[in-house]
Amino acid sequence: MRAALTVRPRRSAGRPAGRSAEGRSVPILRETQAAAARTVAVEDARPWIVTEAGGIVSPRWIRVKAGAPG
Numbered sequence: 001m002r003a004a005l006t007v008r009p010r011r012s013a014g015r016p017a018g019r020s021a022e023g024r025s026v027p028i029l030r031e032t033q034a035a036a037a038r039t040v041a042v043e044d045a046r047p048w049i050v051t052e053a054g055g056i057v058s059p060r061w062i063r064v065k066a067g068a069p070g
Helices: 029-042 059-066
Strands: 003-009 022-026 045-051
Touching: 003 029, 029 045, 029 059, 045 059
Parallel strands: none
Antiparallel strands: 003 022, 003 045
């Protein structure tokens, strides 16, 4: 199943209110989940996954599955 990963920066003090997102399509959902988990571990970001069937995986679910603090 194909999926798209979108990464949005988290808003924090000193950061402007405007937001930008980086998106990319990944051919396999498992690869998308792994990329999202790496993003959580390395960056202060909010990754979202949207599957080709229209399912949405939230940043909270990704953080829990990655074992990252909330």
